[in-house]
Amino acid sequence: MPKAESSTDPNSTGPQQIPGSEIIWDTLVNLGVETVFGYPGGAIMPAYDSMVKFPIHHVLVRHEQGASHMADGFARVAGKVGVCVATSGPGATNLVTGIANAMLDGIPMVAITGQVNSALIGSDAFQETDITGVTLPITKHNVVVDRPEDISAAIKEAFHIASSGRPGPVLVDITKDAQQARCEYEFDPRPVELPGYRPEYSTDSNDIARAAEMIAAAKRPIIFSGHGVVRSGSSEVLKELVDKTQIPVASTLLGLGGFPASHERALGMMGMHGESWVNKAVQQADLIIAIGMRFDDRVTGNLANYARQAKKIHIEQDPAEINKNVIVELPLVGDAKAILDQLLPIAKKGDIEGWLAHIDHMKGDDAVIDIKELPDNGKLYAAHVIHELWKKTDGRAIIVTDVGQHQMWETQYYHHDYPRRLVTSGGLGTMGFALPAAIGAQFGDRDAEVWVVAGDGGFQMTAAELSTIQQEKLPVKIAIINNGFLGMVRQWQEMFFEGRYVSTPMLSPDFVKLADAHGMDAFRATTLEEAADAIAKARAIDGPALIDFRVVQEDSVYPMVATGKDLDDMIRRPDGSTEGPAVADLSKQKHIKNPLIETGDDE
Amino acid sequence: MTTTTESGESTDNLRTFVAYVEDKPGVLNRIASLFRRRNYNIIALNVGRTHEPGISRMTFQVTADAGMAKRIEANLYKMVNVLSIEDISEVQRMVRDLCLIKVNVAAERRTEVLNLVEIFRARAVDVSTDTMTVEITGAQGKIQGLVDALRPFGIVEMVQTGTVAMSRGTQGVAARMAHTVSAGGQAPAARRSAGSMT
Numbered sequence: 001m002p003k004a005e006s007s008t009d010p011n012s013t014g015p016q017q018i019p020g021s022e023i024i025w026d027t028l029v030n031l032g033v034e035t036v037f038g039y040p041g042g043a044i045m046p047a048y049d050s051m052v053k054f055p056i057h058h059v060l061v062r063h064e065q066g067a068s069h070m071a072d073g074f075a076r077v078a079g080k081v082g083v084c085v086a087t088s089g090p091g092a093t094n095l096v097t098g099i100a101n102a103m104l105d106g107i108p109m110v111a112i113t114g115q116v117n118s119a120l121i122g123s124d125a126f127q128e129t130d131i132t133g134v135t136l137p138i139t140k141h142n143v144v145v146d147r148p149e150d151i152s153a154a155i156k157e158a159f160h161i162a163s164s165g166r167p168g169p170v171l172v173d174i175t176k177d178a179q180q181a182r183c184e185y186e187f188d189p190r191p192v193e194l195p196g197y198r199p200e201y202s203t204d205s206n207d208i209a210r211a212a213e214m215i216a217a218a219k220r221p222i223i224f225s226g227h228g229v230v231r232s233g234s235s236e237v238l239k240e241l242v243d244k245t246q247i248p249v250a251s252t253l254l255g256l257g258g259f260p261a262s263h264e265r266a267l268g269m270m271g272m273h274g275e276s277w278v279n280k281a282v283q284q285a286d287l288i289i290a291i292g293m294r295f296d297d298r299v300t301g302n303l304a305n306y307a308r309q310a311k312k313i314h315i316e317q318d319p320a321e322i323n324k325n326v327i328v329e330l331p332l333v334g335d336a337k338a339i340l341d342q343l344l345p346i347a348k349k350g351d352i353e354g355w356l357a358h359i360d361h362m363k364g365d366d367a368v369i370d371i372k373e374l375p376d377n378g379k380l381y382a383a384h385v386i387h388e389l390w391k392k393t394d395g396r397a398i399i400v401t402d403v404g405q406h407q408m409w410e411t412q413y414y415h416h417d418y419p420r421r422l423v424t425s426g427g428l429g430t431m432g433f434a435l436p437a438a439i440g441a442q443f444g445d446r447d448a449e450v451w452v453v454a455g456d457g458g459f460q461m462t463a464a465e466l467s468t469i470q471q472e473k474l475p476v477k478i479a480i481i482n483n484g485f486l487g488m489v490r491q492w493q494e495m496f497f498e499g500r501y502v503s504t505p506m507l508s509p510d511f512v513k514l515a516d517a518h519g520m521d522a523f524r525a526t527t528l529e530e531a532a533d534a535i536a537k538a539r540a541i542d543g544p545a546l547i548d549f550r551v552v553q554e555d556s557v558y559p560m561v562a563t564g565k566d567l568d569d570m571i572r573r574p575d576g577s578t579e580g581p582a583v584a585d586l587s588k589q590k591h592i593k594n595p596l597i598e599t600g601d602d603e
Numbered sequence: 604m605t606t607t608t609e610s611g612e613s614t615d616n617l618r619t620f621v622a623y624v625e626d627k628p629g630v631l632n633r634i635a636s637l638f639r640r641r642n643y644n645i646i647a648l649n650v651g652r653t654h655e656p657g658i659s660r661m662t663f664q665v666t667a668d669a670g671m672a673k674r675i676e677a678n679l680y681k682m683v684n685v686l687s688i689e690d691i692s693e694v695q696r697m698v699r700d701l702c703l704i705k706v707n708v709a710a711e712r713r714t715e716v717l718n719l720v721e722i723f724r725a726r727a728v729d730v731s732t733d734t735m736t737v738e739i740t741g742a743q744g745k746i747q748g749l750v751d752a753l754r755p756f757g758i759v760e761m762v763q764t765g766t767v768a769m770s771r772g773t774q775g776v777a778a779r780m781a782h783t784v785s786a787g788g789q790a791p792a793a794r795r796s797a798g799s800m801t
């Protein structure tokens with residue numbers, strides 16, 4: 001790899017004197033970084049000035065929040081540390097939402113910020129913000145560096161901390177004088193050693209044997225596949241385990257794709273907007289094998305009545321998550337893949353035929369059969385759009401969602417068979433995430449077909465990044481599910497606030513013209529036919545494209561578990577068809593009055 | 604009122620932890636921030652240097668049930684600057700506070716106060732015409748006993764250090780130790796390595 005001349009002079013012997021600003025990039029290059037997302041400003045200018053000497057591609061964002069979301073999207077797709085860069089003060093504070101987002105979802109990210117001269121720290125200097133103080137509770141670790149000698153070690157440590165154990169964001173705040181001063185430097189390739197940081201655990205083989213016994217003895221077992229399955233690369237071994245034991249698999253939001261949705265034992269997503277048969281199965285199970293998930297309140301509903309009949313095995317790398325929300329019988333702390341690798345050879349299929357038949361009965365023939373069979377009533381539903389997108393992309397695209405109703409519909413109608421193909425903000429639920437995260441995702445996999453699925457509200461939060469897409473010539477496709485409302489909030493107002501739509505109707509610009517102003521192809525679709533057509537056209541375009549899908553305005557996501565309610569206490573679609581025949585017969589029903597039966601067992 | 608043991612500690616879920624931390628700027632802030640964020644209620648906190656350069660030792664007391672204590676331990680263990688953490692609530696231990704109490708006492712009542720000081724094995728460290736300052740070391744129960752006894756004289760001011768604690772016997776909390784998690788929902792149990800600070 002080409003390096004800065006100053007550090008790779010062929011005639012040189014031993015370390016060279018180079019400025020801190022070059023040490024930053026040389027270290028990043030040595031750590032394998034090729035792309036960073038950032039925005040310049042006073043306190044980081046020395047670093048920017050040195051950047052061009054190194055084989056680093058810098059993506060100029062339009063708002064630093066975009067930089068942190070891009071680094072996040074990159075990390076989720078590439079499985080590597082994402083890097084974002086900003087100046088001190090407002091540059092650094094603009095990163096905060098993206099850092100908090102990465103923290104809650106456990107995304108490996110390193111944020112590099114400029115800081116005022118070390119002599120000025122504490123003096124309320126121009127653009128001075130105590131960013132390590134600000135980000136203390138939302139980073140895995142952070143550090144101020146005020147000497148060039150410390151820069152390389154700090155960045156190496158940041159990468160190590162960000163990517164090991166439960167991953168997370170690490171911020172390195174580098175003073176301007178540390179960037180400008182010179183020191184002797186040579187990259188130290190030895191692995192990082194931090195005396196207080198030992199995140200690896202090994203699991204007792206007796207405990208794994210006990211897990212195997214519990215699995216063999218269970219009559220109604222269920223596996224939960226969480227983000228940890230994706231992160232640890234356990235998809236293959238999990239599939240083998242399920243093929244062997246036939247245990248059905250429910251997913252968390254961030255676990256989707258970790259286990260193939262088309263597998264016959266895949267149940268789909270559980271939780272607040274989980275499929276009804278999944279939530280019921282959870283409540284009826286006698287054994288839960290939870291892998292790489294943390295029993296978030298969106299997954300459990302009312303804890304007091306959560307899965308009371310089930311013993312729980314919790315495979316998790318962070319001991320602080322054990323017994324946090326749910327008390328478990330058997331914690332297996334360690335890397336999910338290492339544990340599953342040990343469990344696979346000794347696991348046996350139990351006597352679970354009755355249970356499988358029961359779940360199949362609850363599930364009905366096919367979760368989406370109704371969508372496919374729907375008579376076209378001239379209206380466009382978000383579910384149609386996403387189902388169509390799934391069909392047209394053969395389920396292989398990277399879908400980057402924003403937050404809201406469209407996000408939940410995505411989980412219901414886009415069936416993910418592959419890990420790292422759904423990029424979505426789970427823990428923080430950050431609107432504005434999709435567009436920048438999709439840019440990062442495209443850098444994480446240059447050959448992938450990347451689609452943004454965003455609401456009209458969230459899209460506008462970070463719409464400025466449209467011009468970043470153009471400047472970078474990225475082929476990102478954008479689907480705006482435009483319902484004229486802050487849809488998810490509107491749904492809650494309808495259900496829990498007697499329909500008072502306070503501050504949720506939203507006027508949007510003409511998105512087609514907006515795209516046009518960016519020199520981007522764009523289409524509008526108001527019917528199913530137009531939608532299918534627009535998706536096909538957008539896919540045929542080499543570059544980016546945007547589609548404004550004008551969907552039914554007051555549609556809601558069903559089923560739904562209201563906050564604080566038991567997991568199987570679901571709100572169902574209010575319609576005559578919801579009182580239809582038993583689940584298994586649903587697909588045979590001739591006259592489905594409801595234009596949109598979101599799940600096969602909407603009984 | 605909370606009940607107290609013979610060593611003078613409250614038994615209402617009061618847990619005592621010992622942590623070794625890197626002696627770096629901001630470390631205390633990090634730990635305090637964790638307590639605030641996770642809503643742990645600190646009863647007492649003390650930090651001081653140790654015989655090993657660059658390593659400080661913290662003692663802190665928190666009200667927590669056993670499950671919460673495990674998570675406090677696990678969350679502190681995760682911190683990069685925390686070298687080791689151990690819950691010593693269930694082992695034999697010495698627990699001490701130091702307290703200075705300045706009382707109103709005119710010359711003619713000094714002996715009365717000195718008698719109390721004697722009974723509590725405290726000592727007088729300063730005397731003025733109208734006041735006397737008493738120093739006492741011990742567990743909270745003992746200190747509170749003296750405070751109550753002196754109250755009728757009129758306490759001008761008092762100050763206490765945070766509690767410090769150490770386990771009894773030959774074993775010590777190691778500055779650096781591996782963290783293990785055992786089955787049965789009891790995570791994590793810090794392993795004790797005898798004496799040495801490896």
Ligand SMILES: Cc1ncc(C[n+]2csc(CCOP(=O)(O)OP(=O)(O)O)c2C)c(N)n1
Pocket residue numbers: 402403404405406407429430431432454455456457458459481483485486487488489
């Ligand atoms: C930054 C941020 N602000 C507010 C919210 C609260 N919120 C959650 S969903 C939602 C509505 C989203 O509307 P839209 O983007 O149009 O998507 P839709 O729900 O209609 O699909 C809001 C306001 C949030 N999640 N994130």
